[in-house]
Amino acid sequence: MADNVPIIRSYKQAPVIETVLSIQFKPIPNFTIPHFGIYWKQTLAEFPQSEIKPPILHMIEEFSRGPSQRSSGIDLEIPTERAIRYWFLDKTRNSFIQLQQDRFIYNWQRVIEADVYPRYRTTRSKFLSEWQKFCDFLESEKLGRPEVDQCEVTYVNHLEYTAGWNSYGDLSKVVSYWSGKTSGSFLPEPEKVNINARYVMPNNQGRLYVSIQPVIRARDAMEVLQLNLTARGAPVSSKTEDVFNWLDLGRQWIVEGFTDFTTNEMHKLWGLEA
Amino acid sequence: MGVGSMNIPSSMSGAATIQTQLLTTSWPGGSQHRVRWQWRCQVDGQGVEVFPLLARTWRESVIEKLSSYRSLPHNWNSYGSPPPSTLAIQKAIGFVSVLLDDSQPRPRVTPVSGGGIQFDWSFGKRELEIEFLPDGTIKYIFSPDWDSDGIEDTIDSVTISEVARLFEWLTTV
Numbered sequence: 001m002a003d004n005v006p007i008i009r010s011y012k013q014a015p016v017i018e019t020v021l022s023i024q025f026k027p028i029p030n031f032t033i034p035h036f037g038i039y040w041k042q043t044l045a046e047f048p049q050s051e052i053k054p055p056i057l058h059m060i061e062e063f064s065r066g067p068s069q070r071s072s073g074i075d076l077e078i079p080t081e082r083a084i085r086y087w088f089l090d091k092t093r094n095s096f097i098q099l100q101q102d103r104f105i106y107n108w109q110r111v112i113e114a115d116v117y118p119r120y121r122t123t124r125s126k127f128l129s130e131w132q133k134f135c136d137f138l139e140s141e142k143l144g145r146p147e148v149d150q151c152e153v154t155y156v157n158h159l160e161y162t163a164g165w166n167s168y169g170d171l172s173k174v175v176s177y178w179s180g181k182t183s184g185s186f187l188p189e190p191e192k193v194n195i196n197a198r199y200v201m202p203n204n205q206g207r208l209y210v211s212i213q214p215v216i217r218a219r220d221a222m223e224v225l226q227l228n229l230t231a232r233g234a235p236v237s238s239k240t241e242d243v244f245n246w247l248d249l250g251r252q253w254i255v256e257g258f259t260d261f262t263t264n265e266m267h268k269l270w271g272l273e274a
Numbered sequence: 275m276g277v278g279s280m281n282i283p284s285s286m287s288g289a290a291t292i293q294t295q296l297l298t299t300s301w302p303g304g305s306q307h308r309v310r311w312q313w314r315c316q317v318d319g320q321g322v323e324v325f326p327l328l329a330r331t332w333r334e335s336v337i338e339k340l341s342s343y344r345s346l347p348h349n350w351n352s353y354g355s356p357p358p359s360t361l362a363i364q365k366a367i368g369f370v371s372v373l374l375d376d377s378q379p380r381p382r383v384t385p386v387s388g389g390g391i392q393f394d395w396s397f398g399k400r401e402l403e404i405e406f407l408p409d410g411t412i413k414y415i416f417s418p419d420w421d422s423d424g425i426e427d428t429i430d431s432v433t434i435s436e437v438a439r440l441f442e443w444l445t446t447v
Contacts, residue, residue: 018322056319087321096321109321156322192327216341218323221363223341226324 008255012271015163015227016117018109020154021127021247024058025146025238027102028138036086036099039137043130047088047097055085055100060150061233063204095123097130104134104146111219120251128244135240148238151206153250155258157227158217164269168193174225175212176263197261201253206233206246208253210261227261229254325371332380333370340366343385355387359408366391366406373437379445395444402444404432416443 040050085100094115098105106127108118138144159165165173169189172180178195195212209230216223231250235242259267325337346357358366366383374381381393381404389408394401401417401424412432417424 018320020319022319093321098319105319107319107321152319154319156320214327215324216327216337216367218325218364218367221341221344221360221367223327223338226326 008252009259010119010255010273011267012273014117014270015157015159016110016155017158018107018154018156019117019120019123020105020107020152020156021123022098022103022105022152022154023131023146023148023243024103024150024152025148027058028143028146030143031101031138033084035141035143036084038141039099039134040086040088042133042137043088043097047090049087049089049091049093051087051089053085053087053098055083056103058102059152059232061207063200095126099134104131106130124244124247124251127247128240131243132240146238148235148243150232151235151243151246151250152230152232153247153254154228154230155254157229157258159225159227160222161224164266172263174263174266175261177261199253199257201231201233201249204233205249206231206253208257210257227258229257229261231257325367331376333374333376336370336381336383337367339383340370340391343391346385350385351387353387355385356389356408358385358391358406359389359410361410362389362391362406362408365410365412366393369393369404369406369432373432373434378441395441397444400444402440404440414440416440 040047083101085098085103087096087098089096093109093111095106095108098107106123108123110117135145138146159174161167165171167189168191169180171178171190171193175195177197178193180189192214193212194214195210197210199208199210201207209228209232211226211228213226213228214223215226231253233246233250235246259272325334327334327338340363343358343363344360348354348356350357379395379397381395384392384394386392386405391406392403393405394403396402399419401415403415403417403424405413405415407413407428411428411430413426413428414432415424415426
């Protein structure tokens, strides 16, 4: 498959600390716990660490009444303890694969301050390679091809208070969406601000979710403003090319959405390239 | 291994779940079986661990206060003490976010001389202190009444069941 990633805007010093590329498919009924181990054995050299997690709910973007959240159908057919998710992590914990009966996910995360975001082209290429290996694994185990129903791209950004702003009274210097203005003069400047917004992509191709939330980061116990962008929607088909075309679209919405949502002053600080 | 989750009102992805995880391994030594814990607060699918603010709970304000100890200067107490260590702050935040819940009594939280953080609760004459030391170990002291020196122990980790036992002791006359 051609690696024809669309050229869009980029930043030299984007505040991104994590990217998540996810493919969700109809639960594979015969994918049982031993299959996690068989799959891990094939990727063990590169992803030698594992962690168990509760599964992420099966999410479908519906356009008549908003997004829906439902448990994967597999819960009705097998005991609950089989509905699990595994992380398979590399030595540095910078990248990891998440696998559950109805999802295949690839994460890159900044573990230490010096880690450099490898850029979308690199993470996409890696995810494509791992997805193809996963599909080959399913075929070799006679589990069939995944019927993809949603794709998802998430970028997590951490905005530190000293970089371009110092308090929530300065939030309008960061978020173009936020004016900070009030009708009168009663309210002081906000102590904290939480924003959630949702956008529909043209032709109901998916949705973009944008949220801004103050958080304490576990790594260094520092309070930062977390800006999350998630694009989710259905590809035209389960073919790998269509799936990755949707991921490219989702990533485009995230980068353009990030640019629209934040101010030109911050773009300069982050080194907007094009 | 235990896994749990709690709902947080404002998650961006439509999946408003923050996951917490307890990693359980054997604790060497001691008369009681204990488990180690680590804390995890992650939005669905993410790896980076955060604790969201604006949840409007006492735990949130305590966590915010703990985070603010990062900016305490050296000699903050006028007696030459260093500020709380990052490890003590991380452990204390983990303790509040995973092992306490909002139905439990709110602790008084203070930095202590030498780089640690102290939590304390009192009920009648009984007092309970838990101190997160600069090296990440945890010291707790039970005082059954004001005249007693109390019983002291130092450990590396604490569990949900142990916290429940401490509060039961504190509030049972």
